[in-house]
Amino acid sequence: MSGASQIYHYDRTQRGFHWLMAALILVALGIGIYAAWQAPGTSPRRELLDIHKSVGLTVLLLLPLRLVYRLIAGEPAYRAPPSRSAHLAAKVAHWSLYVLMLLLPVSGYVYSAAGGYGLPLFGLFSFPRLVPVDKALSQAGYGAHYWIAWAVGIVLALHVLAVAWHAWIRRDEVMGRMWPRRVAGG
Ligand code: HEM
Ligand code: HEM
Numbered sequence: 001m002s003g004a005s006q007i008y009h010y011d012r013t014q015r016g017f018h019w020l021m022a023a024l025i026l027v028a029l030g031i032g033i034y035a036a037w038q039a040p041g042t043s044p045r046r047e048l049l050d051i052h053k054s055v056g057l058t059v060l061l062l063l064p065l066r067l068v069y070r071l072i073a074g075e076p077a078y079r080a081p082p083s084r085s086a087h088l089a090a091k092v093a094h095w096s097l098y099v100l101m102l103l104l105p106v107s108g109y110v111y112s113a114a115g116g117y118g119l120p121l122f123g124l125f126s127f128p129r130l131v132p133v134d135k136a137l138s139q140a141g142y143g144a145h146y147w148i149a150w151a152v153g154i155v156l157a158l159h160v161l162a163v164a165w166h167a168w169i170r171r172d173e174v175m176g177r178m179w180p181r182r183v184a185g186g
Contacts, residue, residue: 006077009177014073017066018178021059025101025152028055032149053112060105067098079173093162096155102146111141142178 007141010018031052038045082090110131112119115138119127132136 107144114138
């Protein structure tokens with residue numbers, strides 16, 4: 001099944017993208033939820049939302065690079081291939097995460113841009129406003145952002161639970177495929 005040249009783990013670049021973007025997304029989720037509790041126009045909501053948008057727009061900038069690299073580099077082989085249904089479930093979850101990683105910052109962008117609000121990147125520059133200022137569009141962007149954030153939360157919880165199950169109950173190779181220090185073989 002596996003020749004000598006088989007690679008069994010994601011390469012350094014893919015792991016770098018995974019863990020950097022996982023950290024950015026978790027930070028954006030935390031700040032977004034916290035800021036949404038605070039009254040509009042108050043401090044520190046405004047400052048937190050500037051950081052939230054900067055982190056979210058960074059995710060949006062990194063995503064095409066990651067996707068192009070992923071399409072070129074592909075997925076590593078398994079030492080012990082999973083069942084067809086388990087592999088299909090992992091594929092559906094992973095590609096859902098890629099789609100949601102695109103839709104979430106895009107909906108946030110539409111919400112903020114159409115609302116006439118700022119689009120900062122850590123005070124370095126402002127993103128261009130590519131949509132008209134339009135209250136209804138901004139509201140739709142907000143609705144989408146809210147529900148897509150829930151979808152991300154649910155798929156992410158399943159992702160982390162699945163990985164934890166592999167790592168602690170089945171004790172198989174799955175975590176080692178993405179984990180920096182437990183790379184073996186390949
Ligand atoms: C924080 C806890 C996390 C852990 C422990 C974790 C762990 C892993 C592991 C072990 C894999 C490889 C699975 C396999 O080979 O079948 C993987 C893949 C993946 N993870 Fe995570 N992950 C975490 C967070 C995230 C976050 C926050 C995201 C983004 C929303 C994410 C998105 C992905 C994607 C898209 C893949 C598929 C990679 C590919 O095939 O291109 N993960 N993760
Ligand atoms: C990875 C990217 C992102 C994640 C994970 C994320 C997540 C979230 C979450 C969970 C909330 C709280 C929703 C609520 O309870 O109402 C939120 C709110 C918000 N997000 Fe994002 N977001 C991201 C990207 C963006 C981007 C790129 C922008 C704009 C450029 C943006 C603008 C906002 C704004 C303005 C709010 C406040 C909503 C309100 O209370 O009015 N987000 N985000």
